[in-house]
Amino acid sequence: MSDHAPRITAFLRASITRSRETERVGPFLASFSGDTGNPFLSYAIPDDDAEPTLADVAALNSAYLRHERVxxxxxxxxxxxxVEGVLLDAGWQPENRLxxxxxxxxTSLDGDVPPGIQLVTPATDAEFVATAAAQNEAYGGPPEGPEAGTALRRTTERGGRVVLAQVADTAEPIGGGVFxxxxxxxxxxxxxxxxxRFRRSGVATAMVRRLAQEAREAGATTVFLMAESPVEERIYARIGFETIGEMLHISDPAGHRYGTGASDVG
Structure with missing residues (x-):
């Protein structure tokens, strides 16, 4: 196991504590997004070396269903x-191993932005909404309302950064990302x-490079991400990211009546 993994998990615990409602449930730190039912924004993290019981898992289920979250x-x-074996015994199912x-x-983060594309740092409500809309479309989510940019603005207010990729001539939004x-x-x-329609043009690579450089400038010495597919893993490897392990996403299918929306920042 990489020495990075415990520090990454500590970061994730701190991140959800800073940005969401949290509750201690047995050996789990459970988090709940109050802004959206997006299932990717409400999840629990087990303690290192946790050995939960089936009763702990039942209590965790109850906590999420009480908040109308998956x-x-x-x-x-x-x-x-x-942890995984206990969850499987309780009827949970893996969603993904990233x-x-x-x-x-x-790692040098030098690189060109694709021709005709510009990367901007959102500052206005319209730019935050455009970023969220492009991300949501990219992940196959339904159209969102004007409040969609609220979480992204909060990310910047709390010391993170957001990048918006857009067509240089028209400002048409192409995609986005955060740290x-x-x-x-x-x-x-x-x-x-x-x-x-803008994929396979180097836009994602340019956004990741930009965010990684800004993260370093903000004081980060360990910059990590999770690849959604083998294609993304290869793209990020070319930038200079190294695979150190996996992240398991697992859920109780009985709770999937709650939650919609695209994957977003954790």
Whole structure:
């Protein structure tokens, strides 16, 4: 197991505590987004070396259903190897196993933005909404209202950064991404999304490079992300990210009547 994994998990706990309602449920730190039913924004993290009981899992389910949220957990299974088996016994099902990648120290982040594209830092409500809309479309979510940019604005207010990719001539939004405020030198690049007709043009690579550079400037010494697919893993590897393990997303399918929306920042 990489030495990075415990620090990354500590960052994730600090991040959800800073931005959401949280509740201690047995060996789990459960978080609940009050702004949206997006299931990716409400999840629990087990303690390192946690050994939950079925009663603990039942209590966790009850907590999420009480908040009308999908019972979900996101964690590094190598840090709590007993947890997955207990969840499976309780009827939970894995959603995804994502490569956990860390930017190698000293990696050069030089690179060109694709021709005709510009990367901007959102500052107005319209720009935050445009970023959220592009990300949501990229992840296959339904159209969102004017409040969609609220979470992104809060990310910047709390010390993180947001990037919006757009067509240079028309300002048409193409995609977006974020990094969360660093904690103890660690931050996550997340919610990298590019609308389908603009993919395979280098936009995602340019956004990740930009965010990684800004994260370093903000004091991050460990910059990590999770690749959504083998294609993304290869793209990020070319930038300089190295796979150090995996992140397991697992949930109780009985709770999936709650929650809609695209993947967003954790």
């Amino acid at each position: 019972p979900r957990i996101e964690y590094v299974p190598a840090l709590a190897p007993v 490569p956990l990648m860390v930017l190698a120290a000293g 969360v405020a660093p904690h103890d030198g660690v931050t996550e690049i997340a919610a990298i999304g590019v609308r389908e």
